[in-house]
Amino acid sequence: MFENIGEVVLLCWRTLLALPQGWRQRQKIFEQFFEIGNASLLMVCVLSFFIGAVIALQTGPVLAERSLSSAIGGVVGIAVAKELAPVMMSILIAGRIGSAMAAEIGSMRVYQEIDALRTMNINPIYYLVLPRMVAIVAALPMLVVFAILVGWFGGALVADYNQRMGIPMHAFFSDLKEIVNVKDVANGVFKSFCFALIIGSVSCHQGLTTMGGPRGIGRSVTKAVVNSIVAIVVFDYLLTRLLLS
């Protein structure tokens, strides 16, 4: 396990070192960026809307019973911005994009395409890993900002139409604005930036170390998704501690 962690950190570091040459790979970065956004936007929209909605549904009636209706907007706002949007969207992206990265690079490894790149003196980190890492690191925080807004809207809608709450939208957003500040949203975006680095490096590492045939590719995809999700949850706690202090 520690060997794997070391290799992932090393891959991340080597990718950072290759960053100054990133401009030359802008075409591939854009293709990956488009792939991540295009493939995930609808799912992000649906997921974040219902996350916001269910948080309002779970907390709203309890708060309303205790005459704390004015806190619903703030509770939903904080929960979505600081925790649920970054974590849930990162898990979604780990499943959707991390698996695709591991499968694509893994199959290139199995079918000797990566060896072919090496024989042409083309560094696979520069050619394959860098565009994917830059794209996911740029795309995930943007998706999270979008998810936060949609999540808030989902919460507001439920708070408005649910008879046990009955908080008008403008009141919900007014409460939210009082409690949630830009720093809270920035915290969520910062977390998603870190999670994007984790997903990108874990998935690319799994792809680059794939062994065997189709079964090996399948194993790499599973490990990429599972390891990314475990790392996201662990780092979520660590980052939350760091950001709270």
Next chain:
Amino acid sequence: MNPDLSQLSGVNLVVRGLCKQFRNQPVLADVSFSVNPGEIFVIMGPSGSGKSVLLKHLIGLEAPDAGEILINGDPVTSPEVAAKYRMALVFQSGALLNSLTVGENVGLYLTEHRLKPEEEIQKIVREKLADVGLRDVMDKMPSELSGGMKKRAAIARALVTEPQLIFYDEPTSELDPVSAVVIGEEILDLNQRTGVTSLVVTHERELAFGIADRIAVIMEGRIVTVGAPDEVRNAADPAVKNFLQADFKRQPKNLRA
């Protein structure tokens, strides 16, 4: 024919005492041989004899446990070798990048290293594909090509680097006899036109004896014989004899009787 090709010249390759183990299992044991500039040197051996592992060492994809590989006297692992000499490997599967078109695959080396402007790259790609007898495939995806066409496209990709040393890994495996002869003739033709040093790894006897200047036979990770095709054909080693002469003994049934 591309005029640049005629200006190329092959390099000398020397392998001394190469050893490699995987999980305490020796795969290569004291492998030594040399390949002269411009020579077609064939390494033959049965499956699992260490041919592909040897090839990976020669191109620098694997590091040996012991021994050395020298190209014109420079160790293959030294960083200067990549800058000083141009080498290429034609993979058994072709190893074309499936996400790129054939044209993009062939021009990949030039594109990624920004060696030529885009229009010139297109021109070179067309020339190299024509050199291996492929036309109108530039915009096709590798999945649309037959096995023989994929191998020829892989040779064209190798030619783009204008190599001084070219390695072929089982270039005719999985091909029908006609395609196998076409590939064999491509290897010969290329060698004669450019003087490139060629090292071919194969287990196919027809190809080896058809194109080789010299042949080495590898068995269980050891080179058991090296020489001109006739010398190898008449080798006294029983294992080599058995490998070279293995055939079916069965006579066809005479069903009409």
